[in-house]
Amino acid sequence: MDHDIGVLIIRLALGPMLMAHGWNKTFGPDGLAGTARWFEALGLRPARLHARLAAGAELAAGLALTLGFLTGLTAAAFVGLMTVAALTDHRGKGYFVFKGGCEYTVLIAMVAAGLAATGPGGWSADELLGLDLSGAWWAAAAVLAGLTAGLALMTLGHRRSPAPRAAP
Numbered sequence: 001m002d003h004d005i006g007v008l009i010i011r012l013a014l015g016p017m018l019m020a021h022g023w024n025k026t027f028g029p030d031g032l033a034g035t036a037r038w039f040e041a042l043g044l045r046p047a048r049l050h051a052r053l054a055a056g057a058e059l060a061a062g063l064a065l066t067l068g069f070l071t072g073l074t075a076a077a078f079v080g081l082m083t084v085a086a087l088t089d090h091r092g093k094g095y096f097v098f099k100g101g102c103e104y105t106v107l108i109a110m111v112a113a114g115l116a117a118t119g120p121g122g123w124s125a126d127e128l129l130g131l132d133l134s135g136a137w138w139a140a141a142a143v144l145a146g147l148t149a150g151l152a153l154m155t156l157g158h159r160r161s162p163a164p165r166a167a168p
Contacts (some may be wrong), residue, residue: 015066022058068124079146
């Protein structure tokens with residue numbers, strides 16, 4: 001029972017947080033167009049596609065984790081999203097988030113992997129459906145799949161902007 005409450009609290013912290021990020025990317029002040037401009041500046045191309053993919057993945061993975069649905073697979077989405085965030089927006093800024101570093105993204109990815117290991121608890125869709133998608137192998141698979149997906153996206157869709165030329 002204590003385990004169920006503990007993982008429910010973690011799911012209710014992590015899942016809605018990621019949904020809020022996806023919602024803001026989609027419906028925030030400048031919506032998907034603003035997110036696409038930001039992604040373009042980060043070197044993600046085509047930026048409009050990446051904006052839609054990121055927003056959709058955040059909304060879907062956040063909802064799935066909140067519900068405790070397909071937890072091992074959902075953790076992989078969290079790891080992949082945080083890998084891309086760490087390698088774009090947080091890259092080269094050190095560890096601490098107050099300096100723009102990767103602290104936040106590392107923490108989110110590790111907590112998601114931890115949930116893949118422990119499972120979503122008794123108060124979850126996985127439990128209701130009789131799905132057992134958790135354990136050490138699921139955690140390892142979530143980390144490996146998330147890192148692979150994030151690195152593949154960076155390889156295929158990230159282009160650094162050329163440095164501005166100095167005036168002659």
